[in-house]
Amino acid sequence: MSLSASATTPVTARRRPQLTGLGDPIILGSFTLAAWLVLLLVAALFITLVIAAWPAIKTVGLTSLQSATWDPNSNKFGVLSFIYGTIVTSAIALVLAGPIGIGAALLLAEVAPKRLATPVALLIELLAAVPSVVFGIWGLYVLAPVMRTVVEPALQRWLGFLPLFQGMYYGIGMLTAGVLLAIMVLPTVTAISRDIFEAVPRDQREAMLALGSTKWEMLTRAVIPYARSGIIGALVLALGRALGEAMAVTMVIGNKPAIALSLFAPGYTMASVLANEFTEATGQQYVAMLIGIGSMLFILSMILNVFARLLVLSVAGARGARR
Amino acid sequence: MLALRQWWNGFMLVLAWLCAGLAAATLAIIVFYVIQRGAPALNGHFFLSVPTPVGVPGGGVANALIGSVEIIVMASLIAIPIGVMAGIYLALLGKGRLADAVRFFSDVLTGVPSIAIGIFAYTVVVVPQKHFSANSAGVALAVIMLPIIVRTTEEAVRLVNPAIREGALALGIESWKAILLVTVPCARAGIVTGALLGVARVAGESAPLLFTAFGNPVWSTNPNSPIAALPLIVFQYANSPYAEWQQIAWGGALALIVLVFVLNITARVLFPAKGYR
Numbered sequence: 054m055s056l057s058a059s060a061t062t063p064v065t066a067r068r069r070p071q072l073t074g075l076g077d078p079i080i081l082g083s084f085t086l087a088a089w090l091v092l093l094l095v096a097a098l099f100i101t102l103v104i105a106a107w108p109a110i111k112t113v114g115l116t117s118l119q120s121a122t123w124d125p126n127s128n129k130f131g132v133l134s135f136i137y138g139t140i141v142t143s144a145i146a147l148v149l150a151g152p153i154g155i156g157a158a159l160l161l162a163e164v165a166p167k168r169l170a171t172p173v174a175l176l177i178e179l180l181a182a183v184p185s186v187v188f189g190i191w192g193l194y195v196l197a198p199v200m201r202t203v204v205e206p207a208l209q210r211w212l213g214f215l216p217l218f219q220g221m222y223y224g225i226g227m228l229t230a231g232v233l234l235a236i237m238v239l240p241t242v243t244a245i246s247r248d249i250f251e252a253v254p255r256d257q258r259e260a261m262l263a264l265g266s267t268k269w270e271m272l273t274r275a276v277i278p279y280a281r282s283g284i285i286g287a288l289v290l291a292l293g294r295a296l297g298e299a300m301a302v303t304m305v306i307g308n309k310p311a312i313a314l315s316l317f318a319p320g321y322t323m324a325s326v327l328a329n330e331f332t333e334a335t336g337q338q339y340v341a342m343l344i345g346i347g348s349m350l351f352i353l354s355m356i357l358n359v360f361a362r363l364l365v366l367s368v369a370g371a372r373g374a375r376r
Numbered sequence: 377m378l379a380l381r382q383w384w385n386g387f388m389l390v391l392a393w394l395c396a397g398l399a400a401a402t403l404a405i406i407v408f409y410v411i412q413r414g415a416p417a418l419n420g421h422f423f424l425s426v427p428t429p430v431g432v433p434g435g436g437v438a439n440a441l442i443g444s445v446e447i448i449v450m451a452s453l454i455a456i457p458i459g460v461m462a463g464i465y466l467a468l469l470g471k472g473r474l475a476d477a478v479r480f481f482s483d484v485l486t487g488v489p490s491i492a493i494g495i496f497a498y499t500v501v502v503v504p505q506k507h508f509s510a511n512s513a514g515v516a517l518a519v520i521m522l523p524i525i526v527r528t529t530e531e532a533v534r535l536v537n538p539a540i541r542e543g544a545l546a547l548g549i550e551s552w553k554a555i556l557l558v559t560v561p562c563a564r565a566g567i568v569t570g571a572l573l574g575v576a577r578v579a580g581e582s583a584p585l586l587f588t589a590f591g592n593p594v595w596s597t598n599p600n601s602p603i604a605a606l607p608l609i610v611f612q613y614a615n616s617p618y619a620e621w622q623q624i625a626w627g628g629a630l631a632l633i634v635l636v637f638v639l640n641i642t643a644r645v646l647f648p649a650k651g652y653r
Contacts, residue, residue: 297489
């Protein structure tokens with residue numbers, strides 16, 4: 054669609070002094086350079102984080118993955134409890150936000166009239182724009198008390214036979230962090246799933262309806278199967294967001310490096326330990342260890358993102374992947 | 377049998393309505409509480425005074441407001457030129473593997489946790505400088521902004537009808553002039569939108585500021601020294617045990633949410649192609 058730069062230079066060269074011919078290589082070259090810079094930046098992020106974490110990898114390395122004892126004062130750097138907390142809170146977030154987000158996306162893309170879908174989509178996308186520290190303060194002063202006085206007692210009463218819902222509840226803990234993360238990743242799930250559903254060809258729906266299916270049967274048997282890998286991509290992107298969220302989580306999770314089976318118990322995540330301890334870390338090894346956790350987080354989120362974007366691209370093309 | 381299928385259909389569709397309603401209601405609930413608790417904090421002192429020690433009334437966040445503005449301006453100065461140029465490259469020049477890779481990895485970059493980007497800026501700027509500083513925070517936020525600007529600019533420039541640029545080229549104008557004087561002005565609104573969305577994305581960012589800007593209890597605009605920022609104050613004060621500080625934190629949260637919503641909505645109005653269809 055674009056004419057190449059070299060095709061136009063001879064035309065101008067004939068009418069003007071030679072110097073103006075330099076505009077194309079300089080300006081267009083700088084555009085290309087800027088594009089390269091984006092790639093270099095990603096490479097630089099990767100290399101810097103790995104190099105900075107190297108002292109930690111060299112000294113503690115894999116042994117830190119086998120221990121849950123985090124006691125920097127006596128040089129014990131076991132990161133297992135952070136990994137556990139990250140997995141548990143992200144899992145809660147996905148279990149809650151996944152079905153609700155996909156349901157909302159189905160409604161917006163397939164069911165609701167456009168004049169209703171547009172404002173609702175606007176509200177959901179504004180939810181994505183809320184700064185994480187605002188989610189944090191809301192979680193700490195509004196959500197946590199509700200969890201402590203209403204949700205957690207109810208869960209214990211009805212589901213208390215499960216070890217997940219036993220023990221003391223404080224309102225501050227992994228469950229509250231998971232619920233807050235669910236709210237934060239909900240717009241990601243909804244927006245991307247909606248794009249995916251809208252990319253499903255019309256024929257797919259019409260064929261199903263022509264067979265006499267109800268709308269719901271059409272959605273579950275013709276639309277969702279077609280969109281499946283894209284929806285998985287949306288969920289993986291949401292997972293990536295949940296893993297890396299630091300501020301809101303550190304405000305409601307209790308910041309306790311321990312592995313507890315109960316979801317009510319306070320915990321810690323990889324991202325929240327960084328937010329909470331990095332500036333206070335003294336000693337080279339402590340800092341290096343935290344940077345190591347940061348690199349793990351970075352590499353994990355890169356892998357998830359690459360995987361998810363490929364899935365989303367496979368269904369929705371460029372449109373779905375831009376978010 | 378038919379009745380059951382139709383009943384099930386109705387039930388599940390109602391459930392889908394509930395899902396969307398729940399998502400929208402969550403936003404309403406959060407905004408309600410932030411306004412309810414934050415509005416009383418927004419007075420003259422809030423905007424014009426620097427923080428006071430606990431117990432001394434009349435503290436504000438003036439230093440954090442100026443700090444946030446300074447950091448965001450620095451980030452914009454780095455990210456907007458590079459991002460717009462890379463976006464133009466993707467829309468008009470880029471073909472093949474480089475363009476695909478840039479597109480793909482700038483999307484991936486939007487998914488990198490901001491706290492990891494904070495550690496990156498800490499390692500490449502704070503450690504060599506040996507102290508926390510406003511400019512390191514600018515670098516961190518620039519990295520976060522960049523992919524948003526790249527992709528929005530690309531979309532905006534791509535929407536401009538190629539025929540007008542080809543018309544200009546046919547008149548004998550150089551390619552770079554055709555791009556900068558014909559195509560880019562047509563994509564102005566979309567490019568501004570990219571910048572607004574980029575600013576909106578980083579204005580509320582607090583995680584990367586923890587180990588770059590660090591925070592500063594006094595007035596400072598020195599780019600080489602630690603600087604206060606609104607999201608940091610919200611974080612620090614919200615976690616404090618003092619009611620006055622918590623009050624200021626809610627005020628800060630309200631100010632952040634208003635700023636971010638205004639930027640987002642302005643962006644959507646300017647360039648409806650991005651967002652709500």
